[in-house]
Amino acid sequence: MFGRCCFIAKRSHQLEYEEEEWSAWSPCSVTCGHGNQKRIRSCGYACTATESRTCDLDRCPDDLLAVTELIPLETTNGTDSLDTNVDSCEKWLSCKNDFLQKYLHQVLTELPSCPCSYPSEAVYSAVNIFDKTLRKTYRWRDASGPKERLDIYKPSARFCTRSMLSFDSTTLAAQHCCYGDHMKLITRGKGAGAPNLISTEFSPELHYKVDVLPWILCKGDWSRFHSVRPPNNGLQCAHNPTEDVYQAELEEAREY
Numbered sequence: 001m002f003g004r005c006c007f008i009a010k011r012s013h014q015l016e017y018e019e020e021e022w023s024a025w026s027p028c029s030v031t032c033g034h035g036n037q038k039r040i041r042s043c044g045y046a047c048t049a050t051e052s053r054t055c056d057l058d059r060c061p062d063d064l065l066a067v068t069e070l071i072p073l074e075t076t077n078g079t080d081s082l083d084t085n086v087d088s089c090e091k092w093l094s095c096k097n098d099f100l101q102k103y104l105h106q107v108l109t110e111l112p113s114c115p116c117s118y119p120s121e122a123v124y125s126a127v128n129i130f131d132k133t134l135r136k137t138y139r140w141r142d143a144s145g146p147k148e149r150l151d152i153y154k155p156s157a158r159f160c161t162r163s164m165l166s167f168d169s170t171t172l173a174a175q176h177c178c179y180g181d182h183m184k185l186i187t188r189g190k191g192a193g194a195p196n197l198i199s200t201e202f203s204p205e206l207h208y209k210v211d212v213l214p215w216i217l218c219k220g221d222w223s224r225f226h227s228v229r230p231p232n233n234g235l236q237c238a239h240n241p242t243e244d245v246y247q248a249e250l251e252e253a254r255e256y
Contacts, residue, residue: 028055036167089218107173112138113234114177139164156191174199192231
């Protein structure tokens with residue numbers, strides 16, 4: 001669609017084109033989930049400008065069906081979780097269904113790396129950060145609000161951030177990164193972030209069941225949790241905390 005092209009004749013006999021109004025946004029590129037829309041306008045002879053934006057529709061039924069395979073069995077069997085003789089964490093750790101293993105591998109290899117320093121602009125709005133390994137720009141937002149309960153789940157973290165879903169996301173996952181007092185990435189230990197298999201953008205409820213509940217089943221033993229969901233340090237940031245602090249945290253977790 002090029003539309004009508006208006007121009008004004010100048011005394012020098014050159015032509016100066018007036019920009020037309022933008023067209024209406026095209027329909028969303030998908031019928032469910034995350035897609036994109038485009039609109040165009042003429043900007044002169046044989047010139048068309050294009051603008052795009054994301055569009056979010058209702059979740060796809062197949063996404064919801066697949067996600068159920070990520071939910072720990074203990075959430076559907078309350079008697080096991082209450083039985084003190086049953087190690088619910090071990091049951092979760094030993095869950096090795098094919099879909100979960102494939103999805104987890106995809107999450108660990110396709111999510112962006114954690115920035116080595118907390119992007120302070122994220123406190124106010126989403127920020128764009130280019131990932132050199134994946135050669136893509138990802139949007140990040142702050143994940144340090146009261147609802148995140150860092151005091152419980154990430155006790156040594158001062159700030160956290162989470163990658164956002166985009167129209168070309170290949171999973172429903174989000175990278176989760178946490179930072180200490182000096183805004184440096186916590187790469188290990190009790191305050192380190194870990195990949196979220198289900199983004200809070202997609203479903204806070206499913207995120208809780210898939211990403212938070214396993215931590216609860218392991219009674220806060222982050223060392224067991226991290227054996228399956230290792231914190232990301234794809235940029236090879238400096239180890240944080242130091243070795244002596246990390247070993248003290250590890251001993252504390254095992255005794256707890």
